[in-house]
Amino acid sequence: MLASIRNAFIITGTLFASLALCQDSSTSLVTRRLTEYLLPQAVETHEFARVPNSPFVLLSQMSDSKLIKIQLDPLTEQPIAYQAFPMGASDKSGLHGVWPSTMYPGKMWLTLQNDNKLLLVDPGTHLSTPPTILKTIDIPTPGNGPHCVFEIGNRVWAGLKLASEQTGQYYVFSADITNSTNYNLYECLNSPVFIKEEPVSKFIYVTQDTDSSIMRINVTTGATKQLPIPPSVGNTPVGMITGHGALEGVWFSLAGNATGGAGSFGRIDSKGHMHFFHLQNPQLGGNAGLLHIADASTTAQGPALWLLSTSLLSTHSPDALIRVSFNDDVTAVASEEYISMLTQNAMVHRVVPMDNTVLVSELHTYTLAQLQYNNTVAGRWLPAETVTETLVYEKAS
Numbered sequence: 001m002l003a004s005i006r007n008a009f010i011i012t013g014t015l016f017a018s019l020a021l022c023q024d025s026s027t028s029l030v031t032r033r034l035t036e037y038l039l040p041q042a043v044e045t046h047e048f049a050r051v052p053n054s055p056f057v058l059l060s061q062m063s064d065s066k067l068i069k070i071q072l073d074p075l076t077e078q079p080i081a082y083q084a085f086p087m088g089a090s091d092k093s094g095l096h097g098v099w100p101s102t103m104y105p106g107k108m109w110l111t112l113q114n115d116n117k118l119l120l121v122d123p124g125t126h127l128s129t130p131p132t133i134l135k136t137i138d139i140p141t142p143g144n145g146p147h148c149v150f151e152i153g154n155r156v157w158a159g160l161k162l163a164s165e166q167t168g169q170y171y172v173f174s175a176d177i178t179n180s181t182n183y184n185l186y187e188c189l190n191s192p193v194f195i196k197e198e199p200v201s202k203f204i205y206v207t208q209d210t211d212s213s214i215m216r217i218n219v220t221t222g223a224t225k226q227l228p229i230p231p232s233v234g235n236t237p238v239g240m241i242t243g244h245g246a247l248e249g250v251w252f253s254l255a256g257n258a259t260g261g262a263g264s265f266g267r268i269d270s271k272g273h274m275h276f277f278h279l280q281n282p283q284l285g286g287n288a289g290l291l292h293i294a295d296a297s298t299t300a301q302g303p304a305l306w307l308l309s310t311s312l313l314s315t316h317s318p319d320a321l322i323r324v325s326f327n328d329d330v331t332a333v334a335s336e337e338y339i340s341m342l343t344q345n346a347m348v349h350r351v352v353p354m355d356n357t358v359l360v361s362e363l364h365t366y367t368l369a370q371l372q373y374n375n376t377v378a379g380r381w382l383p384a385e386t387v388t389e390t391l392v393y394e395k396a397s
């Protein structure tokens, strides 16, 4: 009792001191703001990507095969309007993958999983302009069900999510963009999702979610090798990115299973070795099911990643966006900033950084969420330090 009275005096004293300081200079508020933008109602809101050098984001709603073209305010990057366009033969065509082309700047790759097709589209100059199809690539048998699509060099790649009707196997598809009769189908495990190139060795790596393994492809010989995820570390590799500079290699996240995630993610270096990392904060990160990953590095803040924890596989995993930074030689996590999503059980799906903000798609609640900082930047949010502090209650009481 006596102790808390004494504490109260100390607190009051501090308050007066800061009030006195505030009298001659006002302070701009540092804010971290999350806003949800409602999209057309659909059962599954999936992939999205920014159309480079434009104010548009393209987003796929798979359950009714609609492409949502979203216009961003050029200054604030806030979504301001959208227009929906049906894609494919019917509303069962299964529009899923969305990826910007580098070979054709401003044009976008899409996948129609159930029509077994890849499309290259021109999104159109205005919000109301329907996308025009410039190229259609039919997935050859025995391939089935292009899910995510990527462009690497002069080739387009797609993970074929559905078992082949002819062989019962799963495949990764790759074709020369200018001559799609020059194609390869690589047999893989159940079921290929993200496909990325390791920048030094030039090996191609593919996450396979259900069978919890990563496939490595030597594109020169066509030889493939499986790198299984040790179950002691976690399971279900999904998101993958190519890392450059201090993050050189490929990075992937582990989404966990119905019992929850393990807050784990990994890196494959140029020699093909896997290194695993874990979120440190047991309260918020212990059950994180890390579905997707994005580069969060900045010149000022150094190497960092965005990790997206989702309730998609387990309600034990939170819907949260987590920024991790690393020690100097990128061998361990140095700090973590947690942004709990506004709607839990939203089954967040993808995280895509814009220039100054970060967008997250919410699969189950047909929303796009935007994270925006003012008068600070991601990674410098000071309360992130105190979240790891476990003795607050004792101190406060």
Ligand SMILES: *[C@@H]1O[C@H](CO)[C@@H](O)[C@H](O)[C@H]1NC(C)=O
Pocket: 028, 029, 374, 375
């Ligand atoms: C950001 O902070 C500046 C300076 O305090 C203020 O003028 C501006 O209105 C703020 N912007 C938003 C979006 O809050």
Ligand SMILES: *[C@@H]1O[C@H](CO)[C@@H](O)[C@H](O)[C@H]1NC(C)=O
Pocket: 179, 181, 182, 183
């Ligand atoms: C396209 O690829 C096929 C298969 O590799 C090859 O036979 C054909 O010569 C190529 N066509 C052109 C125009 O390069």
Ligand SMILES: *[C@@H]1O[C@H](CO)[C@@H](O)[C@H](O)[C@H]1NC(C)=O
Pocket: 201, 202, 203, 218, 219, 220, 221
């Ligand atoms: C692929 O295999 C060839 C032949 O064995 C080898 O020379 C090459 O270094 C391997 N790696 C890559 C990334 O192509």
Ligand SMILES: *[C@@H]1O[C@H](CO)[C@@H](O)[C@H](O)[C@H]1NC(C)=O
Pocket: 231, 232, 234, 235, 256, 257, 258, 259
């Ligand atoms: C989920 O993964 C954990 C860790 O690998 C494992 O112990 C557990 O049996 C798995 N649960 C299910 C339902 O597959």
